[in-house]
Structures are given as C-alpha cells and as structure tokens.
Amino acid sequence: MATETQTPAAPALSRKDFVTPNDVRWCPGCGDYAILNSLQRTLPELGVPRENFVIISGIGCSSRFPYYMQTYGFHTIHGRAPTVATGVKVANPDLSVWLVTGDGDGLSIGGTHLLHLLRRNLDVTVLLFNNRIYGLTKGQYSPTSPEGTRTKTTPGGSVDHPINPLLFALGAEATFIARTLDNNPKHMVETFKAAHEHKGVSFVEIFQNCVIFNDGAWDAVYAKENRNEQMLFLEAGKPLLFGKDKQKGIRLNGLTPEICDATAPDVLIHQPDHASPLYSQMLANMTLPDFPTPVGVVRSIQRPSYEQQIHGQVLAAQEKLGGGTWQELLHGSSTWTVE
Amino acid sequence: MTPATRGFREMKSVVVRFAGDSGDGMQIVGERFTDTSVTVPNAIATFPDFPAEIRAPVGTIAGVSAFQVHFGSQTVLTPGDEPDSLVAMNPAALAVHLGDLAEGGLLIANSAAFTEENLKMAGYGSNPLEDPELQKKYDLLSLDITGLAVEALKDSSLSHRDKLRTKNFFALGFTYWVYGRPLEPTIQFINDKWAKKLPDVADANIRVLKAGYFLGETMETTRNRYMVARAEVEPGTYRKISGNDAIALGLIAGAKKAGRELLFSGYPITPASSILEALAGFKHYGVKTVQAEDEIAAIGVALGASFAGQIGVTGTSGPGMCLKSEFIGLATSTELPLVIVNVQRGGPSTGLPTKTEQSDLLQALYGRHGESPLPVVAANSPSDCFRAAFEAVRIALEYSTPVILLSDGYLANGSEPWKIPDESSLPEIHKPFADPSQPYVTFARDPETLARTQAIPGQPGLEHRIGGLEKNEKGGISYEPENHAEMTRLRAAKVAAVAKSIPPLNVTGERTGKLLVVGWGGTHGAITSAVASLRAEGYEVSSTNIRYLNPLPPDLGALLAGFDKVLVPELNSGQLALILRARYLVDAVSMNKIMGRPFRVNELRERILQLLND
Numbered sequence: 001m002a003t004e005t006q007t008p009a010a011p012a013l014s015r016k017d018f019v020t021p022n023d024v025r026w027c028p029g030c031g032d033y034a035i036l037n038s039l040q041r042t043l044p045e046l047g048v049p050r051e052n053f054v055i056i057s058g059i060g061c062s063s064r065f066p067y068y069m070q071t072y073g074f075h076t077i078h079g080r081a082p083t084v085a086t087g088v089k090v091a092n093p094d095l096s097v098w099l100v101t102g103d104g105d106g107l108s109i110g111g112t113h114l115l116h117l118l119r120r121n122l123d124v125t126v127l128l129f130n131n132r133i134y135g136l137t138k139g140q141y142s143p144t145s146p147e148g149t150r151t152k153t154t155p156g157g158s159v160d161h162p163i164n165p166l167l168f169a170l171g172a173e174a175t176f177i178a179r180t181l182d183n184n185p186k187h188m189v190e191t192f193k194a195a196h197e198h199k200g201v202s203f204v205e206i207f208q209n210c211v212i213f214n215d216g217a218w219d220a221v222y223a224k225e226n227r228n229e230q231m232l233f234l235e236a237g238k239p240l241l242f243g244k245d246k247q248k249g250i251r252l253n254g255l256t257p258e259i260c261d262a263t264a265p266d267v268l269i270h271q272p273d274h275a276s277p278l279y280s281q282m283l284a285n286m287t288l289p290d291f292p293t294p295v296g297v298v299r300s301i302q303r304p305s306y307e308q309q310i311h312g313q314v315l316a317a318q319e320k321l322g323g324g325t326w327q328e329l330l331h332g333s334s335t336w337t338v339e
Numbered sequence: 340m341t342p343a344t345r346g347f348r349e350m351k352s353v354v355v356r357f358a359g360d361s362g363d364g365m366q367i368v369g370e371r372f373t374d375t376s377v378t379v380p381n382a383i384a385t386f387p388d389f390p391a392e393i394r395a396p397v398g399t400i401a402g403v404s405a406f407q408v409h410f411g412s413q414t415v416l417t418p419g420d421e422p423d424s425l426v427a428m429n430p431a432a433l434a435v436h437l438g439d440l441a442e443g444g445l446l447i448a449n450s451a452a453f454t455e456e457n458l459k460m461a462g463y464g465s466n467p468l469e470d471p472e473l474q475k476k477y478d479l480l481s482l483d484i485t486g487l488a489v490e491a492l493k494d495s496s497l498s499h500r501d502k503l504r505t506k507n508f509f510a511l512g513f514t515y516w517v518y519g520r521p522l523e524p525t526i527q528f529i530n531d532k533w534a535k536k537l538p539d540v541a542d543a544n545i546r547v548l549k550a551g552y553f554l555g556e557t558m559e560t561t562r563n564r565y566m567v568a569r570a571e572v573e574p575g576t577y578r579k580i581s582g583n584d585a586i587a588l589g590l591i592a593g594a595k596k597a598g599r600e601l602l603f604s605g606y607p608i609t610p611a612s613s614i615l616e617a618l619a620g621f622k623h624y625g626v627k628t629v630q631a632e633d634e635i636a637a638i639g640v641a642l643g644a645s646f647a648g649q650i651g652v653t654g655t656s657g658p659g660m661c662l663k664s665e666f667i668g669l670a671t672s673t674e675l676p677l678v679i680v681n682v683q684r685g686g687p688s689t690g691l692p693t694k695t696e697q698s699d700l701l702q703a704l705y706g707r708h709g710e711s712p713l714p715v716v717a718a719n720s721p722s723d724c725f726r727a728a729f730e731a732v733r734i735a736l737e738y739s740t741p742v743i744l745l746s747d748g749y750l751a752n753g754s755e756p757w758k759i760p761d762e763s764s765l766p767e768i769h770k771p772f773a774d775p776s777q778p779y780v781t782f783a784r785d786p787e788t789l790a791r792t793q794a795i796p797g798q799p800g801l802e803h804r805i806g807g808l809e810k811n812e813k814g815g816i817s818y819e820p821e822n823h824a825e826m827t828r829l830r831a832a833k834v835a836a837v838a839k840s841i842p843p844l845n846v847t848g849e850r851t852g853k854l855l856v857v858g859w860g861g862t863h864g865a866i867t868s869a870v871a872s873l874r875a876e877g878y879e880v881s882s883t884n885i886r887y888l889n890p891l892p893p894d895l896g897a898l899l900a901g902f903d904k905v906l907v908p909e910l911n912s913g914q915l916a917l918i919l920r921a922r923y924l925v926d927a928v929s930m931n932k933i934m935g936r937p938f939r940v941n942e943l944r945e946r947i948l949q950l951l952n953d
Binding site (some may be wrong): 020021049050051052054055056059062066067069070071072073074075076077080082083084085086087088089090091092094095112113115116118309310313314316317318320321322323326329330331335336337338339 | 374377378573576577578580591592621625626631632633635636638639640641642643647665666667669673759762794799800802804805807808815
C-alpha cells in the first residue's frame, strides 16, 4: 500500500468527530441535512479509523457533501465521481470509500460511469440522493422526474420517460441495492451500515426532498397520511407486508406480483440474496399507484470485488516473477553489446 | 553463412521498404530485418506505415501496409527519405510506394500477384512490370515469390493456404541475400515463436526463408549486392525500443525513483493503446492498469490514484485529449500530480488515426477553460520517449501538477537502438508530503518549487477536502476576488518555477550565426540530419530541439537572439512558431507539413539552403 495506514487501538469516535467547522450551505429545510446527520452518526460506529474514510462527490447540491464531513474528501466534476472513486479504491483497497451523487449527476451526465462502477463491483458505497430535480441550477427537470413534470425547461411538461434508479442498478448487476428515506434517520443509519458491511459495490437510493424547487417530491410515498399504505418495508426472511396494521401482503400470480391478504399462505418472504434477479426486478418495478414502494435492502449477493482482483493479480505476478528489478526493466529480453 | 565481401558494393547506409497487403506480414518481415541488422551492428531507425483498417479488402490501395528500415555504418537519425530498395508484394503496394523509390533503386516485385484483377484494383491498365520505362528507371527484379515459396514446400504437410502465407519469409530471405545479412537471428525467432506449438509452421517458414536466400546464390544472372559495414557505435549494452514501449519503461522508472506505485488508466485509441498493453505486463513492478469505460473515466481513475498517493498516468491521442480536458482543469485546480500522455495523430476529429502530426501543441498549452497553465514535455525520438516520460513523472510529483507528455505516431511505432542507461544516472524524485506532526494546510507550498504539500488518505490527523471550487490557502472554499487572483498567480508561478530545473538547450553547431533551425518533438532526427550534413558541407547553420514547451527553457531567448534567421519546421501550421514570435518577438520563419508523414531530410536541406541564400 502506498499510504502509511495506521491501525492503533482506535479511540472511540463520535458524531462530532465527523463534523467540519464549515457552514453548511444547503437551503433551510433541505433533505440533505438529515442525510448528513445520519452519515455522521453512522461512520463512528463502523470500527474504521477516521483517516481511512474518503468521501467523493460529483457536482450538484448533494455533491457539496464532502465539505461537511471531517474525513478525506474530493469534490470532483459533474458525473465523474465514480471514476475518481475507482482510482482511489484501486490505489488503496484499505480505504472506506463513499460516493455521494444525485439523480442528475449519477444518472444523467455520469450514467456511464455509474454503470461501470456497479458492474465492476468496486467495493464502495454509492449514495444517490434522488430529489427528481436539478436544484443547483435552479429547477430544471431531471432524469428521474416523472413524465409531464413542468419546469422552466419543460413548460409544456417533460416527455422523457424517467429512469428507475433501482432498475438501473439491477441492470448493471449491482451486488447490493437498497432504498432509504431522508425523513427516516433510523432507517438511513441501518441502511448505511448494511451497505458498508457488504463486500462489493453498494447502491443506495435516498428519497430526498428539495424544499425550493420540488417540494413534496416524495410526499405521495412517505407523507404521514400516505406512508402506511404506500410503503413496503423490506426485512430479510420476513413476509412482504404493508398497511396500517400490516394487513396486506404481496404474492405472485404467475410472474406478476399482486396484492393479497396478509394471511394468504403464499405471501412472499423477502430474500435479498435470492439467486434470481427476477425477484429483485419485481420489487424494483413496484411503484405507485398500483403497488406500495419497497424500502430497505432489495438485493444483496456476493461477487469478487474489482480492486481485490486487480490487487490479487499484482500479488500473483510478484509471487511468480519477483518484485521487478532495474536490470530486468531496462534490459528487457533481448540486448546486444558493442565493445 | 558469413557473407563474402566479394561481389558487394559498399554503402554507407541503405533504406529498404517492404510493402504489401495488410495480411501479407510486412510488419513482421520489417521487424525481422531490423532485429537482424542491429546485431551486425548497424545504426538503425524504422518506420512502420500501416492502414487504419485492420483488414481492408485484399489487393486494394487502402489495404497496403509497409515497413521501412534505414540501416547504416554511421549515425542514423531517421527512417530515411526515399528507399533504395522496395519490395512490392502486389500491384497496390507498387502503386502506393513506387513514387518514393530512388531512381536506379532495386525493385523486387512478386510477379505472381500481378494478376488482371489485382492490377485493376490498383488502378493499372496494364502490367507495369512489363513497362520498358519502369525497367529502364529501376533495377527491376520480377520474381514469382508466391510460386517459389509454394514450390519450396512441396513436401510439406501444410495446407495450400498456409503455404501461401509463408511468401513474406521468401521475400525476406532474398533481401537478406542482397544485403549479406545473417539468417540465424530470424531462424531463432521462428523457432521461438512456432517450434513448440506448430512445428510444421516453423519448419515451413525456415525452409522458405532459406529458399529465398539460396535463390540469390544460385541465380544465374549476376545481381548487385550491397554491403553496409559495421557501424562505429558507442560501446555499451543496447536494446531495440519503440516509442510507446519507452514511455511505459520511463513511467515505471519515474515511479520507482519516487517510491510511488504507478497506476495507468487508458481507453483503447490508436496510436496510444500499446502503452496500456505494455504496462499490463509489468504488474510485478506494482503497476496497476485499468482499462476504463471511456477517455474521461481513464483520467478520472488516474487522478483518483494520485489523490490516494500513487502516481496516476493516463494516455491517449488527440480526440481523447479533448474529452479529458475538464479533468485536466480539476487536476490543475487541486494541484495533484498527474501525467497525461498524448500520442499525437493527424486531426481534427478522427482524422488520420495511423498517421503522424504535431498539431496538438497549442491544445496542450492552452486547450482548457479558465487560466490553467501546466508543464508540457515532448519526446524527440523513439528511445528518448523513456527520458521524456521520466521527466514528466518527475515534474508532476516534484511540482504537484498535471503534466502533458507529447509524443506522436511516428515515435510511438518507430523503433531504434537504445543504449541502456544505468539506473544510477536517473535522478531521485522528491515529492513534497505533509508532516503529520503539524496541522495540515492544504495549499502550503514548498518555498523552492511552490508545490502544494500533499496529504494522503489513511494519514491520521490530516483529513481535508479538495475540489474544483476555488480555495484559499487553508483549503476553504473562497469566492474572494483577491484570493482568486492570488491563487491564479500562484498556479502560474509554480509552473514557471519548473524552468529552474530545465537543463540548457542542446545545440547542433555554434550558438550564434546565420540560421538557427528550431524544432520540437519527433522532427529532431530529420532536422539534425539535415543540419549536420549541411554543416559537413561548410554551411553556417545550427539547430536545437525544445523538449520543455512549457515553461520554455530559460536560455532559449538568448539563443534565438544570436542568429540572423530562425526557421521552425513543424508538422502543423506553425504552432511553435506562433509561440516563439509572441514570446520572443523574433521573426521566425515557419516551415509546415501536414500530410500525415514526417519531414524528409532532403526537403529540410532545401529549405535551409534557400534561407541561407536569400
């Protein structure tokens, strides 16, 4: 490793160890505050020395995140954070790398990079703040905005079909896919911890409200009056139940899900490690108004990570060929001498 | 098989060009002829010239592939202007290359390929080999190379198709006879390549190679044979090296001298891909390679590695440079070490992917948004790519800055003998890192180099944030007008400070006089050859090659001022000339060539003579 990683008996860390003196400059009431707070509560509990955390972001409101975390951080350029995260993690696999992005940054300008980060299974955690709007540029529709969204650039309503972030991640065969909510700190902390523990790439979509340009972005899902009926909390090994008294369940009718009574014998049991992506896809596809929105860990399977395999090839080559000498480097396989 | 000197005409240097269809194996025989000649030893330089299409339709002009070898008993700095011998394996190869053949030159043609259909595809109305004019103008030797190769294999178990594929070795064997070269190195090569897995193929190629050689010995007609004596070469251990391989080694050497690991991240692009390919074979040196999803990702990965404390390098060619420019701006703003290799090719856009040009100089210097100066270094020969790459790594680390290394297609694919340097002749590289016992200041600078001291993730107590937003010295975001002005000034001053570490310019000839020829990059060999030959004839002319294009060498201004005239030959429309005129108020004369090909020594000589006589 290139860095002088130290592993002393790590002193216990607390939330305040992760707070920077910088003024946080999000709009009052922005969902990002709650996410920041939850991450600052999560990191001290992971058993990782503070100096080993690296937070990398692109451009956008969410991407200001590194400035507010007392860790190593890199605020990069629009859409390209996954590439920098790849370089950091490949260079030093011991680091705990967190990538903060938004719906525009991660799924529009940086869609390619996110796709490749996910399919390579780099062991980083991706937090995608989805507020379905371009906030920092003052309110243009985003790739996750529903069809018909009226903004300054779409006065007649947007005609683009939106990206479903979970389906995108599944299409890239991400090994860990989850969804959490900016109004539920407890759930965020639990989800962030599970994402960190997963070896390989972790993709977490966070429903986030933009109080200025898209206020109420997720109210249809998580407002007080809707949350019981419109959300399905996923728990491994537990049945898929929802409703005020968990009176409703989800079962399969052929290849299609349908809502049934919670007491039905064939209510599905949540299996995030289900071998078939069909199950994850069924969950990812469940949206309003026909189905409740699944929240929690949708998928968690195992596959070797990219940086460990690269590192392994270096070690294998060194084992086979030695550490590489100047003589071999400069002389190569064929030389001649002139007297 | 020691060649007898009897019957040979002694030559100081010879240029041989092998040309054929891209499936005819011309690159292989060119490489073999080169490897054989370096063992003589001869001074040598090569120039492969192949089409952008992997397999254009057989027999067409578009599918012609060629390899030129220049070997001599004295210094050889270029692959040569015009071939003394041309091996043409089909009519299309003849049509493309005959115009270059020196009058009276040896023309070996594979008559079997001059069929009606092939002649038509090459645009010939009649068979040029039967043209009395051609026979008068050149020393034509029309041989049924295909038939003779197949005949030599009449007992072989190979399929007819595979027999046909050996014809390039027949042409090679005959050419060896003409120039009295030994067969052993090629036989060794064939055995190494095929003897184990495909013994029949090895056997067939050796038989055909020998058949070609023996044809020369048994031919009834007396042919001219040519002898190039051993070159007086500086004693030492040598290897043959191409520009892109030399870049790979220079990058590793730089990383080793700095005690950093190298991470190279690239996206396949002609003519830069072979750097990534070469480095992928050096994993045991701790080299990590990433084939990224695109050009932007490639530089992002490299920058991430540099942020994590390694040395990140990316490589590409012109179109890729355009895609990387936003990231180069970020590297400039965050002041992280990074090397960006641009193996230039003909542009704009896809342009001429396999041809050479020097037209990205202004892009390297200025092709970014905002005030974003960075050091630019250029290699001047295939083997010099090693030292240029090493220098790029040194400057990137010692000054904590992105550096652009300019090479070109001509250097990348060309190869020459390289006197292997001693490891101890390479300087140590000192990278400024933060002191963990002191509070970390993100933009604290080394007083000498003005380099930012870097702290690396994993170092306790030095946690900090960087990014593309303008910062103050402590690393805080700042929109203050005075701070922006000061940081802009500091970034420029740091790049300017690199000049203190630049050695004095190398000058061929006197440092004052009538005419100075100023070049940069891969034109070095042709310019030096032209100037050296004119000086030997008594002309008052000097030349220099600029390696450091930003900042420019401190002694350049005085050198320019010492001459009546300055000529700047470039494979572009006058980009360095523009800089020299602006910077030094010198009335530099531009000489330009934008044809995808390097300068010929003769065209440089003519232009220099014109200026001297004006």
